Amino acid sequence: MAGKRVAFFPEAAFGPALNSVGIAQAVERRGHEAVFLSDPGFVEVYEGYGFAAHPVNLSEPMPAEEMAKFWEEFINGQIPNFRKSPYEQLGNYVRDCWEAIVESAKWAEKDLPHILDELRPDVVCVDNVVLFPAVKRYAQSNGKAWVRIISCSENEIPDPQIPPHLSGCGERDTVCHERFRKRFLQAIEPIHADFNEFLKSCGEEPYPPGEFFETSPHLNLLLYPEPVKFDRAEPLDPERFQYLEGCVREDEPYTLPTFREKNDAPLLYVSYGSLGAGDTELLKRVIAAVAQMPVRALVNVGDYASEYDEPPPNVHLAGWYPQPSVIPQVDAVIHHGGNNTFTECLYFGKPAIVMPYVWDGHDNATRIEETGHGFKLDRYRWTEEDLRERIDRCLTDGKMRERLAATSRRMQARHGPTRAAELIEGLLP
Incomplete structure (x- = not known):
């Protein structure tokens, strides 16, 4: 043709x-x-x-x-x-x-x-x-x-x-x-x-x-x-x-940064999308919580980088990450439930904590927990212990990992x- x-x-x-x-x-x-x-x-x-x-x-x-x-x-x-x-x-x-x-x-x-x-x-x-x-x-x-x-x-x-x-x-x-x-x-x-x-x-x-x-x-x-x-x-x-x-989609390759601390710790990716990045109060709270945990984190701050001070030594901030190249390299994702991030996590077999705020993020947050591929967490009503507990389960839940691996194989095939x-x-x- x-x-x-x-x-x-x-x-x-x-x-x-x-x-x-x-x-x-x-x-x-x-x-x-x-x-x-x-x-x-x-x-x-x-x-x-x-x-x-x-x-x-x-x-x-x-x-x-x-x-x-x-x-x-x-x-x-x-x-x-x-x-x-x-x-x-x-x-x-x-x-x-x-x-x-x-x-x-x-x-x-x-x-x-x-x-x-x-x-x-x-x-x-x-x-x-x-x-x-x-x-x-x-x-x-x-x-x-x-x-x-x-x-x-x-x-x-x-x-x-x-x-x-x-x-x-x-x-x-x-x-x-x-x-x-x-x-x-x-x-x-x-x-x-x-x-x-x-x-x-x-x-x-x-x-x-x-x-x-x-x-x-x-x-x-x-x-x-x-x-x-x-x-x-x-x-x-x-x-x-x-x-x-x-x-x-196919995107540019991404080389992980060297963190000032905890370079061997599990790696998280945190992104609330271009709209959610405007909620800097929430992102600062997540960064402060993650700073106290035995993990590293890449955090998407969108167009609001000037709103942040020097990040903790186990946190890296950027206004944009090529997600399809980043998510395969991380251990878990915290996101807003947008359908791109939702499906990319499933495609690469990565557990997610979804903290929705608008539109179909609410649907995807409920669905990811209903089907055993991750967790739904209220965007504002959470404690540091709540977040720590769900991150730990993302990293250690064997049944969830098996389910994600099967979903990933199906999608990639x-x-x-x-x-x-x-x-x-x-x-x-």
Whole structure:
């Protein structure tokens, strides 16, 4: 097959962005061209991996400095909500996010139609939680396929038997399920009504209450690994839905630093993602606790390095780590439950302590403990002894280690990016 063009349109967040990078790398290895449709703030991310990226405004355009200030203020304003339960976040963080997400779909409709007409991709892969009508319209009018990538928790595709997306409910806690679903529909009702008006203006049918996206009639790729997937009342059709067993990208090699103390001690990796790095109070507390333990730690502080003093001798700070190169070298991970870190830990067989704060981190934290691959720990209500005890169990629990090793073997044998590229190639004209 002659080389074709595959366009990727991920959400403007590092999780979806880097998952799509992994698939795009595999697509190019098969002789096709991968290009990115990108929020302007992420263009350099894709270019850094060697891909062409075409900016699509997802909000009102503004200078880079103003955009950085906007997001800094957004993060700082939301930090108090990080202390709340998933249910309590519905009226603030979740509502605010859905307002912004719907606005992003409206803004994309201004740029996306002519960009797609100029690029003429043979298939478009969207990793987001909202429909961009221009993608669906382009595919239908040109006889092309479009692909939905679900890089968040599997329950982004709902089912009456599994926990609602973002809820953090246990798999069998049906009381929690129903309570959360009811409150979610109440919280986003006006936003959903506005979204349906937008769909109508684009010639689309309205969506049912609470839904902002649809599954692709062609192909849907779930990054969730099968060993942690949910038991659905309505199983997904394998002809249209494929579990990729993660989607770990190739990144630059990483050489471990020399620590001033405890160089032979077990090694931890601590990261709360680009958003969670703004919670410097929590990270300082974790660093202080780890400083007293017989371990070493690599700690991702994001863009907030200036907020920290000289770290303890067994702690190394950096604003960025190439995670796929770091996680294989550590003994355990403390993270926020983002789906990239969640699946990378499973892929490399590393136990994790998940301290969630927003979005599907709540779901992943519950799921990792339910399936015996790690622990869920409240982000703020913990003691140094709580953390020490869970770190010790991560390092010594033989049954957990065996389970993780089996999950890792399964995931690495299937190699999600390669499988995704094969499936996408099957849709090419």
